[in-house]
Amino acid sequence: MSERRASSLYALAAEFASPGALIEGTRAMAGLGLRRMEAYTPTEIEGLDDVLPEASDHRVGWIAFGGGVAGAVIGFGFQMWVNMMAYPMNVGGRPFFSWPAFLPVTFEMAVLCASLSAFLAFFVLCRLPRLNHPFFESALAERASQDRYILLVEADDPRFKATEVGDGLREAGALSVEEVRV
Amino acid sequence: MSAPLFDKKLDDAGISEQVAHPPLHGGFPRHWIIGFGISFLLLMLFLMAVTWLLARGVGIWGINIPVAWGFAIINFVWWIGIGHAGTFISAILLLCQQDWRTSINRFAEAMTLFAVACAGVFPLLHLGRPWFFYWLLPYPSTTTLWPQFRSPLVWDVFAVSTYGTVSLLFWYLGLLPDLATMRDRAKHLWAKRAYGLAALGWRGASSHWRRQKAAYIILAGLAAPLVISVHSIVGLDFAISQVPGWHSTIFPPYFVAGAIFSGFAMVLTIVIPVRKLYRLHGMITARHLDLMAKVMLLTGLIVAYGYLIEGFMAWYSGETAERTMMLNRLAGAYAPAYWALIACNVVAAQTLWFKAVRTRPVVLFVVSLFINVGMWLERYIIVVTSLYQDYLPSSWGEYHGNFWDWATFLGTIGLFFALLYLFMRFLPMISMSEMRELVHHRPGGKSER
Numbered sequence: 065m066s067e068r069r070a071s072s073l074y075a076l077a078a079e080f081a082s083p084g085a086l087i088e089g090t091r092a093m094a095g096l097g098l099r100r101m102e103a104y105t106p107t108e109i110e111g112l113d114d115v116l117p118e119a120s121d122h123r124v125g126w127i128a129f130g131g132g133v134a135g136a137v138i139g140f141g142f143q144m145w146v147n148m149m150a151y152p153m154n155v156g157g158r159p160f161f162s163w164p165a166f167l168p169v170t171f172e173m174a175v176l177c178a179s180l181s182a183f184l185a186f187f188v189l190c191r192l193p194r195l196n197h198p199f200f201e202s203a204l205a206e207r208a209s210q211d212r213y214i215l216l217v218e219a220d221d222p223r224f225k226a227t228e229v230g231d232g233l234r235e236a237g238a239l240s241v242e243e244v245r246v
Numbered sequence: 247m248s249a250p251l252f253d254k255k256l257d258d259a260g261i262s263e264q265v266a267h268p269p270l271h272g273g274f275p276r277h278w279i280i281g282f283g284i285s286f287l288l289l290m291l292f293l294m295a296v297t298w299l300l301a302r303g304v305g306i307w308g309i310n311i312p313v314a315w316g317f318a319i320i321n322f323v324w325w326i327g328i329g330h331a332g333t334f335i336s337a338i339l340l341l342c343q344q345d346w347r348t349s350i351n352r353f354a355e356a357m358t359l360f361a362v363a364c365a366g367v368f369p370l371l372h373l374g375r376p377w378f379f380y381w382l383l384p385y386p387s388t389t390t391l392w393p394q395f396r397s398p399l400v401w402d403v404f405a406v407s408t409y410g411t412v413s414l415l416f417w418y419l420g421l422l423p424d425l426a427t428m429r430d431r432a433k434h435l436w437a438k439r440a441y442g443l444a445a446l447g448w449r450g451a452s453s454h455w456r457r458q459k460a461a462y463i464i465l466a467g468l469a470a471p472l473v474i475s476v477h478s479i480v481g482l483d484f485a486i487s488q489v490p491g492w493h494s495t496i497f498p499p500y501f502v503a504g505a506i507f508s509g510f511a512m513v514l515t516i517v518i519p520v521r522k523l524y525r526l527h528g529m530i531t532a533r534h535l536d537l538m539a540k541v542m543l544l545t546g547l548i549v550a551y552g553y554l555i556e557g558f559m560a561w562y563s564g565e566t567a568e569r570t571m572m573l574n575r576l577a578g579a580y581a582p583a584y585w586a587l588i589a590c591n592v593v594a595a596q597t598l599w600f601k602a603v604r605t606r607p608v609v610l611f612v613v614s615l616f617i618n619v620g621m622w623l624e625r626y627i628i629v630v631t632s633l634y635q636d637y638l639p640s641s642w643g644e645y646h647g648n649f650w651d652w653a654t655f656l657g658t659i660g661l662f663f664a665l666l667y668l669f670m671r672f673l674p675m676i677s678m679s680e681m682r683e684l685v686h687h688r689p690g691g692k693s694e695r
Contacts, residue, residue, distance in 0.1 A: 082686075083686055102451050102452060102453065103451070103452040104449055104450045104451050104452075105450050105452065105455065106258060106262075106423075106427070106450060106678075106679060106682055107423075107455075107679045107680070107682035107683045107686070108455040108456075108458075108459055108679070108683060109452070109455075112452055113452065113456060116452055119452060119453070119456065121453070121456055121457060121460075122460075124457050124460040124461050124464065125460055125464060128461070128464045128468075132468075142384070143395045146384070146392040146395065147395065150390065150392060151390055151391060151392055153394075155394070155396065158396065162396055165395065165396040166395055168398075168401040168404070168405065168475065168479055169395055169400070169401055169404045171471075171475060172401070172404040172405050172408045172472075172475070173404070173408075175408055175412065175468045175471070175472050175475075176408040176411060176412065178464070178468055179408075179411070179412045179415055179416075179464075179465055179468050179469075180411075180415070182460075182461040182464040182465055182468075183415045183419060183461060183465070185457070185461065186419065186457045186458055186460075186461040187446075189457050190451075190453060190454050190457055190458075192446050192447050192448065192454075193446035193447050194446075194447040195442065195443070195446075195447045196447075197447065197449060199449050199451075200449070205430070205449075206430040206431075207430070208430075208449070208450050209423065209426045209427040209429070209430045209448075209450050210258065210259065210262045210427055210430060210431065211257070211258035211259040211262060
């Protein structure tokens with residue numbers, strides 16, 4: 065992206081050929097005390113979260129659980145309300161509160177709400193959909209979804225020094241290192 | 247050591263190239279045009295049948311008293327059963343960490359979605375006045391009346407709509423990284439824009455993967471019991487009534503096994519030709535076919551056991567109506583359909599004991615066709631032979647599908663395959679991101695350097 069006015073350095077992007085090399089590179093950067101980095105990979109990398117700083121998030125599970133509980137309560141409560149208060153109807157002498165018959169709908173409501181919560185939680189927590197992002201300015205972005213493993217070290221990290229980081233990444237086995245400007 | 251799950255030479259670039267090629271640069275090959283063309287014609291037949299139905303009502307079908315359920319319910323159960331194998335492959339096998347699901351799960355999930363779409367139209371069309379379909383849902387109406395929550399038919403509404411929704415979410419969440427790959431590989435501006443919009447800005451960041459994986463596993467965990475519940479509820483639609491041959495506790499589990507049986511047959515029916523036409527032998531190997539055939543064999547045996555128990559319970563119950571129904575099945579007006587069903591589902595399925603059958607695609611393809619037909623006949627037998635001669639001899643009568651019944655049924659086959667052809671043409675039919683993971687992390691693949 066040339067001739068942009070007042071473009072500033074957003075990050076340094078390093079390209080690795082394999083998941084193993086990426087993990088090594090990440091470990092090297094973490095060793096420099098850098099914390100603001102993000103890996104961009106074509107698939108999930110086992111063990112990467114162990115070396116990336118601040119890489120833990122269990123919220124999706126809890127949100128889904130909350131959604132499921134809410135769905136079950138709403139589903140069961142609604143059927144109770146319909147059958148006991150809104151329109152009690154005597155069908156063959158069965159009790160108004162015939163709870164075993166309410167369980168299938170309760171279960172379906174729980175599953176539906178838990179699934180929607182998990183799905184939406186993923187999008188909200190990842191701040192998606194978002195069609196523009198500084199990472200897309202990088203020439204390496206296109207291969208990050210195919211066959212390259214990219215590490216982005218962000219320039220606003222307090223310990224960021226462009227030359228030191230660049231050398232460190234190359235030393236760790238990066239195929240190439242490039243500046244990402246926005 | 248068993249046969250490999252993928253070609254050893256496969257790497258990241260190779261996967262992207264092989265899978266992304268047909269949608270991006272494959273054009274419209276002749277087999278696609280012919281296949282889509284036939285499907286599209288059948289789809290037009292479907293639209294014609296539905297239009298005529300809306301104009302004239304369900305009287306255009308062969309249904310009447312006593313057989314009021316006819317093709318609509320048979321086809322509904324058949325289609326939804328086919329859908330279940332997709333969820334079984336994508337969710338249950340994921341939770342069981344069965345690696346062999348990886349190259350077929352996208353396909354199977356797409357098949358689920360399209361099969362549920364085909365299934366869903368039948369109960370709606372069968373309503374008589376389909377434009378009042380929303381009466382099925384609990385909404386505050388001027389009559390202050392609510393759906394009868396003690397009825398399995400209402401459970402069905404919730405089960406099928408939940409199933410359709412969850413299948414869609416699951417499929418899309420898994421598709422997201424691949425849509426990003428398509429976006430990045432697309433050369434044409436509009437293709438790039440279309441895939442880019444659909445990918446919703448997926449960047450493959452580790453923070454994305456972490457949450458995508460979490461949500462994906464949760465959806466799988468939710469979809470797994472959903473499969474069981476949906477088809478159990480479909481089974482209960484029958485079992486809770488007192489019609490002879492339906493009023494049976496074996497129905498829910500036997501329906502679930504039948505669903506997976508028929509679904510795997512449909513997966514094989516589709517995957518065997520596709521693998522040949524798109525040269526996907528490196529990712530969908532002989533081992534996949536072998537394993538799918540084994541699942542079919544197992545579920546087929548459960549289904550055969552179901553047939554046996556149905557007969558035994560009819561005799562053991564001592565009920566005249568039950569016994570009459572069973573004798574009618576074996577030797578009555580519909581006996582040829584019953585024995586054809588046994589030939590397809592029980593006899594033909596036994597060939598799967600032989601490895602020679604399981605590993606020969608052409609033979610396996612033929613067996614899978616037999617099972618598809620057999621599972622349709624099973625629902626035909628369950629619906630029709632139970633209804634046509636029940637407790638009241640004065641209201642006995644026969645039912646046979648007429649032109650419009652068949653037109654609607656064949657029409658949904660057209661709908662299903664038309665959607666499938668569009669899917670194969672425009673979306674990656676194998677999960678690239680999961681294939682990459684498989685290739686990197688499993689023995690036999692390129693190990694981490």
